[in-house]
Amino acid sequence: MGTYLVKLKPVESFFFGGERVFDFCKENDEPKNNIVKSKEFPQQSSILGMIRKEILVLNQLIKPKWNYTPHEKEKIKELIGEKSFSVKDLNKDFGLIKGISPVFIIKETENNCRFLIKIPKDHNNNKDICKYTPLKFSENKIKSNVNVEEMHFPIDFNAKNGLSEDFLDIETGEILAQDKVFIKDCSIGIKLDDKHQTQNNSLFRLEKYKFNYDRKCERNNKCFGFILNIDETDKNKTFNNYKNIVNLGGEGSYFSISFENIKFDIKDKMKFTSKATNLNEPYCKIILLSDTYISKYDYDQNCIYSISKKVYFRNIASENYNKNKEKGKPYYKRFEKSKNKYSLLEKGSVLFTDKDKYHKLIESINNSNLQKIGYNIFI
Template structure:
């Protein structure tokens, strides 16, 4: 039997979560060096959450490795958390994480209220009769207009009221009433100067830490086998993530995951369907969806996953990092009418997509459905 938990994470102070911009990568081995400016990610990646939950499972079952004398625990560890962590491998059809079956996307919460990334088709400002700009306090999608036909004879669209100087919106949006929340109301930065002792020449570098402001937390759902732990609960557990082992407080609450819905019937259009990307997503073959869409507003984000390049023996095997381009949460696709099912199949029905969904990536919502 499987059970679901709502998990809440609260940082105990400043935190530092590394990302692609944290390091410079070069060479075939994917080696790395620090930049002068090192920036923490604001949000926690799904892969980081996976590693943290697997650690908690081992800790609660007294299965953490204790150095060289842990040979007897190896097989038990595989039962509870699986044999391997996550990496992108299109040849691998299933991923086994033992007692852990599924992780939802990680979202920011204001109290118990879920915040989504504001859709990138949100019109940030509106003008009054005196041409004075005001911020839209609610989600207001761009008005799309036809511009002609593509080389394949398909109708094309563009946002008629997009203003380049206003840019795109990178704020948050409350799920229940679509109120826009400024990103600066959620996160706060702290810049510190540090001394590098590991480089050939000692020098200074700047590190940007993140804070969550009061009233905000991270939250996500997990699905576990009911016998994952004798205690079957976690309350105010201290866990560490990211560089410098940033401390967070983790609590579980047994609770079923609610379906995410966005928009109303009024958001529907006879010529296209709008799909909102709810969590960072990897599209294995973008050429498969290119002709299905009449417009898209997307941002990309680089992820690196460790891979094992096997050789003839252990000495010839090595761990490597490989970079992948993901579509960021908040991106939107305008899918041509009649192609919605084909788009969903290409986006989420491949073996790799299912593996990504298992740990919270590749989640999307049709606006107005």
């Protein structure tokens, strides 16, 4: 088994799309949506697809028209599995890929790498606080206008400050402000018709991201990263010291990818977790380190309280093994969005429950299919 720290360094600005896309109406009508914003992180399913493709590149098995012999198709199945990721499919096999961690931010220093994640949403977002500090809950239960039951509520939450969007050093618990990590790179334009003529109501705005690199550093010192566990044997080529340029996301987002063989477990570096569970608090707490899928029924039944946000997910599925559609169709046109759209809890969300429901909530989050590629990871 090979374990790699994979680094993704953007060539320029980058764009990770979601459900909200440009939507222009007919002439003289107001546009439905002419502003599209990038997400901060790529989807884990996109990371999986990128790694699957790189395995084929490494083994010289990429053919533009997908015109493979039966023997080559069997080899591809052995290397990366047969089909694309799907939320509902259980025990999915992705060939050599045995595990992908949630994507995080790497801040490189002269001596080592610091790992940054989204700060848990129960952080007390007081600007004077420089380390992760969970909110304190009331000792007595309070009845609100929203809830029919009396509950413990955070007593030091400042609605004016809102929830923090900053980042957390997993070893020190120190906070790095969002604008110290990302910079918005915005552009505006006008949509043209098929005849390259300007249309009415066709002005649009596209918001991408760049990393905010430290000025004192001589090189670009921030990038995306994740841990890859892959089954490497003597008969297969290794990713050790492998480098390439990959396309990830939309709008021409390219990254330099590199693989570094590592021995450490990133979970051992998470020193901030000493504050993740406070035995004096009235609730048991779960911090989501990745976007997480949980059924609405299990969530309603077992989660008493949460500080969370939602993200929407619709995976892209390949048509590679549909014989009626694959003939002569180029590789890059063999993917389409799933018809099913899922609502996920965003990474950094915090779930609260009592001791009686804690294990049931854990069971509803544990999902080997999702956890294999970096969803549903929690502490």
